Amino acid sequence: MAEIVVNIAEEFSKTPGPRSKAEGLFSAEEFLDTILVGKFREALESGKKLTIVLDGTAGYATSFLEGTFGELVRRVSKREVKSTIQFISNEEPYLIDEINQYIDNA
Amino acid sequence: MLNLRKLFWCLFPFALGILIGFLSTQYTLFTIKYEVDIVPSFFSVLTILIGVYIAVVIQKNISDKRVQKDIFIERLVELKEATNKIDDEINSSRRFNELNAMFKNFSSKLSILESLLSHARISKFNTDLAKLKANLLTYKRAATGAVASNNVFTYSPAELIKLNRARLEILKKIDIFILDINTI
Numbered sequence: 001m002a003e004i005v006v007n008i009a010e011e012f013s014k015t016p017g018p019r020s021k022a023e024g025l026f027s028a029e030e031f032l033d034t035i036l037v038g039k040f041r042e043a044l045e046s047g048k049k050l051t052i053v054l055d056g057t058a059g060y061a062t063s064f065l066e067g068t069f070g071e072l073v074r075r076v077s078k079r080e081v082k083s084t085i086q087f088i089s090n091e092e093p094y095l096i097d098e099i100n101q102y103i104d105n106a
Numbered sequence: 107m108l109n110l111r112k113l114f115w116c117l118f119p120f121a122l123g124i125l126i127g128f129l130s131t132q133y134t135l136f137t138i139k140y141e142v143d144i145v146p147s148f149f150s151v152l153t154i155l156i157g158v159y160i161a162v163v164i165q166k167n168i169s170d171k172r173v174q175k176d177i178f179i180e181r182l183v184e185l186k187e188a189t190n191k192i193d194d195e196i197n198s199s200r201r202f203n204e205l206n207a208m209f210k211n212f213s214s215k216l217s218i219l220e221s222l223l224s225h226a227r228i229s230k231f232n233t234d235l236a237k238l239k240a241n242l243l244t245y246k247r248a249a250t251g252a253v254a255s256n257n258v259f260t261y262s263p264a265e266l267i268k269l270n271r272a273r274l275e276i277l278k279k280i281d282i283f284i285l286d287i288n289t290i
Binding site: 015017023058059060062063091092101 | 203205207208209239246249252255256
């Protein structure tokens with residue numbers, strides 16, 4: 001299956017920020033609105049997988065991860081998010097488990 | 107000079123053996139038997155083989171295990187240092203990107219330790235690892251799930267108590283892990 005790739009460090013920021021735009025730059029809200037929702041819809045419509053590359057950044061705050069992937073589940077559905085998105089995190093492998101928890105708990 | 111000394115120490119045990127053999131035959135107390143008893147000889151050879159086995163195989167295993175233990179303990183000590191650095195940052199500037207980077211560093215170190223343990227095929231610490239991972243997530247959530255403004259996290263007194271509790275729990279788990287590793 002073909003895939004759409006989003007590399008957060010290259011396409012968004014090497015220093016992802018807090019949850020909301022009001023809290024600071026490169027927030028989860030900004031990422032969701034400017035990149036993720038568009039790419040997610042594109043993947044969904046074309047039946048492709050959406051691969052999110054998490055490597056290359058300085059690190060992610062819990063608020064960013066929950067604000068991005070938890071919020072995406074609240075906007076669409078858990079089933080669609082789980083079946084469409086896959087993650088790559090070689091530098092910090094535990095991030096994937098962490099994100100999956102936010103998706104499950106959303 | 108060095109070669110002469112080596113030669114001396116190579117020849118000396120032989121010369122000593124010959125001398126002892128010669129002196130022992132001079133006394134009637136010692137007699138040389140010209141037949142061999144099978145059973146005692148068998149046990150002598152067996153004893154020598156067990157001795158060699160202990161010296162070569164078991165000693166090597168013990169030494170390998172010690173090296174492994176030292177590597178694991180070194181990694182766990184690094185995790186303790188990483189925890190203390192996070193605590194220092196929380197108690198001073200609370201910078202957003204620095205704290206995220208510190209948690210990433212901690213998490214990477216923990217996953218390297220997990221790879222080392224699995225490479226060494228040691229599965230008995232899976233519970234310790236799982237607990238430490240869970241504690242790391244609790245600590246990270248308490249530290250980086252808070253509200254931020256101007257690139258700085260802000261914590262309420264209750265959040266600070268929660269953070270301290272999570273940090274102490276991590277340090278306790280690391281100490282238990284170190285104790286458990288010393289039992290292998």
